[in-house]
Amino acid sequence: MSAEQYDVIVAGSGLAGSLAAAVAAKGGLKVALLDRNKEEEVGKKTNWGWVCGDAVADSHIQFIKSKLGITFDYPELDVKVDGVLVLSPDLEYKVPFEGAGYVLNRPVFEAKLTKAAIKFGATYMPQFEVEGPIIENNYFAGIFGKDKGMQHKELRAKIVIDALGVATTLRRKLPENPYVDRVVDISDVESTGRYIYDFDVDHEDPKFYDPKNALIHLNQEWSPGGYGWVFPKKGTRVNIGIGVQKQSLDIRNKALNKKDTLHTLMDQYVQNNPVIKNPRLFNENNNGKGYWSVAVRRQLDCLTFNGYLGAGDSMAMPNPISAGGIGPALISGIMAGEQAVRSFQSGDFSVQGMWQYNLDYNQEYGRKTAGLEVFRTYLQSLNNETINYGMKVFLTAKEAEDISYGRIPELSLASKAKIIIQGVSNMNAFNNLRYVIKKMKLLNELYDNYPKSVNDFAKWREMVKAEMEEAKARFPPNPL
């Protein structure tokens, strides 16, 4: 049995992992980048392919450029979109969400990031299955797994960066500790699936397919507790899929006496799209059809353990209302790499020594996600009729967009307290929205005061937990 020594081991060569490895290697560290896929399939999440909607805001792409000087173009940026539009269940109202961006050619994009890591000096090991951590004296001391030849292998390092995605085996095998959760609650996870199709245009209808915008359909019957999406790709090709929350799906099926699954709902979503005629699976790289999970909660409260940094989906980073996890994965990967470089300068690999990473990520992206988690829980408690009404009456498009960015439209909402709202359930929903906005503000403030030191973490965490529990108890899923 051999045990190779590195400064940093990056587990998972997806978005977060490749960038973490690139930054750490660029900073002069000896880096091993491990991934279970073959080289030509780098970043593939599961046997079902790269499974993603692949939409990402331009600002996130610019973030990579600003940190690593890498520029992107076609083919990895498959199409440019003006933005994301969220449609109400009755399709009458549209609100913009995030700004201009791209729908990626994901396999090509991933390959480019991994190439960058190799260029900066990381040692890339494809077909390496990471099986678990080596823990010594309550510190990560490396990982063990199986290499290309199926041989048991141990690699050692001062820092392990966990970028294994949502099913990470490393986070799940952390020692019992008061910082990083090992388990994520199932009600905070969406089951998702998508197709990539070429199709004939039956007739134009921008509510169902818009070559210039990424469309999101909110509809509790089509995709209970989640949403459907139609994202344009080059030519007449789409990335089309849905996400559902299991609990909401069960409630919806019971109420409608149906036995729908993610799979049947996905197919209905495609069939019910009046623009898409004669869909043909675009199965390049065997990536035409796939299923996977996305966590839609705030990122884990702490992203570090002794000798351990987590980035991307392994830390439940996707945006709680859009499930957009590409941006957070890119940002956190870069910041985890930067932390690794700093830790080698200080020689301190403890939780406290690597604490700055929590603060950096919080400031760049994480500070808004607890508030957005509350907003997501609220949305999951509304039926289609109330969502229609709310999108029409409660918020202007600008206010809705503000919320999607985690900004709080407090003043204007307060002035709306006097608007006439029809129906008791709508009144309740409006009052609940005001409660949500208040809670979002409070949580944003709590996150603005993210503890500067590990010593203050337990107390802060209790405060966040109490706020979240109160909000979640108030909004049980109620899709119909």
Ligand SMILES: Cc1cc2nc3c(=O)[nH]c(=O)nc-3n(C[C@H](O)[C@H](O)[C@H](O)COP(=O)(O)OP(=O)(O)OC[C@H]3O[C@@H](n4cnc5c(N)ncnc54)[C@H](O)[C@@H]3O)c2cc1C
């Ligand atoms: C259906 C669906 C649609 C989505 N749509 C969007 C969208 O439109 N926009 C958006 O921003 N986000 C979207 N997301 C979320 C986004 O895809 C993820 O947030 C993103 O891929 C996270 O990147 P990552 O690098 O953290 O993890 P991953 O992309 O999951 O990469 C992890 C890597 O680690 C490897 N790995 C895992 N376990 C092991 C192991 N034991 N040993 C070795 N290697 C291993 C994997 O094979 C993979 O290469 C969607 C997700 C899904 C499922």
